[in-house]
Amino acid sequence: MVSQVNDLRSAAAGASRQQQVIARPATKTAAVPDNKQPDPLRLSQTLTPEHTRQHSLIQRAQHKVAASRVAEASLNDIGKNLARLSKRVEFAIRAGSASPKITGEIEQLASRMEQRLQQATYKDQPVLSRQLKPVFHGEPRTSFQIKGLDTKRSSPRDETVIFNLARGGANAVPVKLAANATPEQQAMQFRQALNEHGIGVSLNKQRQLVFSANEADWQHLSQKMRVVGQGDRFPAGQPNRVKLDTTEARFEPQTWQIGNDHLRQTLVHTQQMMTQIKSSIQELRTHNQDVMQRIDTINQRNRYLSDKVLDSAEADLSRILPSGDNFSSAFQNLKVQANVHRQTVVSLLSR
Known part of the structure; x- marks a missing residue:
């Protein structure tokens, strides 16, 4: 009887050791090397x-x-x-x-x-x-400059230039330019005034202002935009038609x-x-x-x-x-x- 009990204990211990041996490889292979991971383009919910x-x-x-x-x-x-x-x-x-x-x-x-x-x-x-310029994001835009708006020419006094976009509603868009403002400072003032109207503003390599608008806005602005100055960059009085020159020719x-x-x-x-x-x-x-x-x-x-x-x-x-x-x-x-x-x-x- 004692011999049978010892045999059972030995068998149980052996089984336990066998389970441990079987379990070890599973634990060892759970961490798969990085270079063996599945292709991330095929993963979905399992991605970290x-x-x-x-x-x-x-x-x-x-x-x-x-x-x-x-x-x-x-x-x-x-x-x-x-x-x-x-x-x-x-x-x-x-x-x-x-x-x-x-x-x-x-x-x-x-x-x-x-x-x-x-x-x-x-x-x-x-x-x-x-x-014919690449559009990397957003919608196609036309880049243009406003004739007479020379950012390198300094002004001895503060000036407010008012653009009339002729869109109905609040047409007048004032741009306040400080005396002797740098091209960068002028660009910032134009950007703050015109960005909300869908008109982008930047400086080119010559530090001159370059504007941009989407196709529909360009067609409108090129025909309707007017400006009033204070006799420095633009004449005072009644709004005058402003000439817009595209930075590159348009493909039409x-x-x-x-x-x-x-x-x-x-x-x-x-x-x-x-x-x-x-x-x-x-x-x-x-x-x-x-x-x-x-x-x-x-x-x-x-x-x-x-x-x-x-x-x-x-x-x-x-x-x-x-x-x-x-x-x-x-x-x-x-x-x-x-x-x-x-x-x-x-x-x-x-x-």
Whole structure:
């Protein structure tokens, strides 16, 4: 009997030791190394706050790069059509006038470019302004300057400039400028007065005021804005029409005229726009490089993307790219531009 009890105790002790041995591996494997964690792009509720923030940043970067690619593709297409239109106009200038055939071709190209600009959207948001500038956030805006408003010219006395926006209701918008105010101080006063009316204010490299407005406001302001001064920058008395000059030419191909007296002016418009396109494409590429380098800094701290996920992302992207676009080419170009890792490029390009 005593022997049986001892045998039972030995068996129980053995079972207990066996349970402990079985439990240890489970405890040991619970902490999975960082480089074996699941891809954060596929995680949802299981993300920690830090991972969620990284996930959000990566998603935002994906949208920025995707929108930039739409903008660049649109600019390239418009640029090709501008080159064709330029050749037609040059031919008409050499001939002395535009034949009915050339006129029809020019009108067709203008319509095609206008349509391409209207279609330059990402997630139903425009990615190009009428000045063929990239729209990185918000709505397209037109930048302009107010003729006669020289911020570098100092005034010996305080001055109040009153802008009439002609919108109905409270039209008068006073801007108080202190004597001998610096361009930065003047910009701050204009910003405080005009921002609530949807008019942006900044200084350019020459420290001159640059204003901006959305499309609807620009059309109104360019025709209706008036100003009253105190005899220094602007005359006193009755409101006077103020002249607004855009910082870059606006892209309105269907308003370009092709009569004999306007062919050279239309040629100037096409050349201006082609120059603007080159500048905007460079701006887009610089922007993309900055975005990718910032995200690469985050990814350097935590690498989650496995080869299997990368291959899947590449396959997904190759299916969603526009017809004729090649993922391998786009992938290599972006990688070379930003000098970043393959994992980062795929995480930015994939959705």
